[in-house]
Amino acid sequence: MKIKKNVAISESGFIFNPTTGDSFSTNPIGLEIIRMLKEEKSKDEIRKSILSKYITDDSTFEKDYYDFVMMLQTNQVADDSE
Amino acid sequence: MEKIRYERPVIKKLNTGVMNKYGTRTEYAPVTNIDGARVKDLIAEFGSPLFVMSEQTIRKTYKDAVRAFTTRYPKVQFAWSYKTHYNNAICSVFHQEGSWSEVVSGFEYNKALLNGVPGNKIIFNGPDKTDDDLILAINNESMIHIDHLDELYRIIELTDELKKRPKVAIRVNMDTGVYPMWDRFGFNYESGQAWDAINKIILTNKMDLIGLHSHIGTFMLTPSAYAVAATKLSDLAFHIKSKFGKNITYIDMGGGFASRNTLKGSYLMGADSVPTFDDYAEAICSALLNSEYSKEDLPLLILESGRSLVDEAGFLLGTVLANKRLSDGRKATIMDFGVNILFTSFWYEHKISPAQEFSHYTEDSVIYGPLCMNIDVIRENITLPPMKKGDNVVVHTVGAYNMTQWMQFIAMRPNIVMIDMDGKPHLIRKKETLEYMNSLEITPEYLKGFKL
Numbered sequence: 211m212k213i214k215k216n217v218a219i220s221e222s223g224f225i226f227n228p229t230t231g232d233s234f235s236t237n238p239i240g241l242e243i244i245r246m247l248k249e250e251k252s253k254d255e256i257r258k259s260i261l262s263k264y265i266t267d268d269s270t271f272e273k274d275y276y277d278f279v280m281m282l283q284t285n286q287v288a289d290d291s292e
Numbered sequence: 293m294e295k296i297r298y299e300r301p302v303i304k305k306l307n308t309g310v311m312n313k314y315g316t317r318t319e320y321a322p323v324t325n326i327d328g329a330r331v332k333d334l335i336a337e338f339g340s341p342l343f344v345m346s347e348q349t350i351r352k353t354y355k356d357a358v359r360a361f362t363t364r365y366p367k368v369q370f371a372w373s374y375k376t377h378y379n380n381a382i383c384s385v386f387h388q389e390g391s392w393s394e395v396v397s398g399f400e401y402n403k404a405l406l407n408g409v410p411g412n413k414i415i416f417n418g419p420d421k422t423d424d425d426l427i428l429a430i431n432n433e434s435m436i437h438i439d440h441l442d443e444l445y446r447i448i449e450l451t452d453e454l455k456k457r458p459k460v461a462i463r464v465n466m467d468t469g470v471y472p473m474w475d476r477f478g479f480n481y482e483s484g485q486a487w488d489a490i491n492k493i494i495l496t497n498k499m500d501l502i503g504l505h506s507h508i509g510t511f512m513l514t515p516s517a518y519a520v521a522a523t524k525l526s527d528l529a530f531h532i533k534s535k536f537g538k539n540i541t542y543i544d545m546g547g548g549f550a551s552r553n554t555l556k557g558s559y560l561m562g563a564d565s566v567p568t569f570d571d572y573a574e575a576i577c578s579a580l581l582n583s584e585y586s587k588e589d590l591p592l593l594i595l596e597s598g599r600s601l602v603d604e605a606g607f608l609l610g611t612v613l614a615n616k617r618l619s620d621g622r623k624a625t626i627m628d629f630g631v632n633i634l635f636t637s638f639w640y641e642h643k644i645s646p647a648q649e650f651s652h653y654t655e656d657s658v659i660y661g662p663l664c665m666n667i668d669v670i671r672e673n674i675t676l677p678p679m680k681k682g683d684n685v686v687v688h689t690v691g692a693y694n695m696t697q698w699m700q701f702i703a704m705r706p707n708i709v710m711i712d713m714d715g716k717p718h719l720i721r722k723k724e725t726l727e728y729m730n731s732l733e734i735t736p737e738y739l740k741g742f743k744l
């Protein structure tokens with residue numbers, strides 16, 4: 211799972227995909243995850259980072275991460291070529 | 293390092309410039325209390341889902357409606373439409389404010405009597421009045437609104453047995469330029485049926501025709517339709533006066549004013565687009581004042597408004613059960629309440645607010661109820677902040693018809709509380725229990741006990 215190379219990500223959570231012309235907004239935690247994915251961090255590293263920073267638990271993270279990543283793929287912000 | 297509040301990560305496509313089917317509105321300002329009572333505390337004490345009625349909003353809305361009419365017309369009387377919300381506490385608030393009652397069945401009639409409404413302040417409408425109902429209403433000198441000829445003839449027979457002169461009105465249906473026309477109820481104006489019924493009543497001389505009634509429809513968005521109705525009823529009253537020399541003492545315009553809700557498919561929020569009490573009052577009162585009545589003969593104006601008086605005072609509190617992702621990518625949120633207790637979601641796009649603080653990030657979602665049925669959709673598309681299991685929501689403007697038309701399906705009906713003028717909640721209807729439900733059922737002896 212990778213964020214596409216040409217996808218532009220702004221400080222404020224504004225995301226632009228030049229291939230499709232679509233733009234998106236995301237919340238701060240979504241932005242953090244996208245940044246980490248862009249830096250090619252593993253899911254485990256992302257999990258650790260989120261769990262240490264936010265009041266949440268493992269199973270909530272698991273469920274929401276899976277859903278978020280699926281939306282990134284649906285919106286062609288990420289591709290699943292590993 | 294102190295940990296911060298967690299919010300589910302969301303990503304939302306931006307549609308620049310174009311108005312998508314979700315519209316551009318956002319409805320996610322959190323609502324954490326109702327009239328000073330905290331939503332979380334109400335749910336902790338009375339459970340979820342929970343209907344909450346605001347006494348303050350009922351009284352304020354009622355006073356506003358009364359003001360709109362009494363500033364334009366000298367004699368005005370409201371009669372609370374029981375079917376809209378016949379919980380006794382709610383009815384009592386309306387009666388304390390001075391409202392009579394309008395009922396359409398023996399059940400509602402007896403509820404009004406037990407609430408302490410004098411018989412002669414009860415208007416009895418509808419096509420379904422049994423002999424027992426009619427006898428009770430005649431003996432109590434209630435206003436009986438005759439719906440059809442069969443009922444008229446039955447009342448004539450009963451007057452002979454009871455040796456009483458009932459006080460009656462007829463319900464008149466008519467073309468007011470609004471479609472569909474409600475011609476199922478009462479006697480038609482244009483075809484001459486209404487005039488025919490009036491002649492039969494007056495010439496048989498067994499009862500007193502004291503009023504004329506119409507209820508032209510519900511959620512009427514065109515006040516001018518009421519002006520047409522008021523003019524046609526006034527014409528009938530004028531003909532009665534010219535032919536028989538008798539005065540009609542009241543004109544009952546029924547209900548039907550829109551509440552501040554948003555009809556499905558409408559791009560405008562109801563609160564911004566529905567007519568006000570002043571708009572309706574202006575149409576009705578001008579039509580009455582401009583017709584042929586002399587100053588002394590001006591009839592009492594009766595109004596049977598239901599939804600417009602109570603819808604806004606009702607809230608439904610609920611809880612998120614789960615989130616799902618639909619195959620087309622939309623978010624689906626499943627609530628602990630469905631169309632069984634919120635059947636008005638078939639007509640309205642109910643406003644739904646989260647009951648806790650959120651960031652300003654939102655998602656387009658579908659809101660489902662918990663029933664195992666496809667039709668159980670509360671909102672087909674709504675923009676809300678990400679919510680997680682256990683979060684609470686407040687559904688707005690649900691005070692009319694839901695707590696009388698709710699279905700006991702799969703689950704039992706929840707508690708209703710009313711927040712009083714000082715912000716204190718009172719339980720006004722207990723949630724149903726398995727014990728209560730079972731107490732109504734009878735299992736024949738021979739079916740009791742089995743081996744599996």
Ligand SMILES: Cc1ncc(COP(=O)(O)O)c(C=O)c1O
Pocket residue numbers: 373376394417507509510511546547548549596597598599600692
């Ligand atoms: C005879 C009559 N009066 C009053 C009402 C109340 O109508 P609304 O809630 O639209 O004001 C109704 C509702 O159907 C009705 O049938």
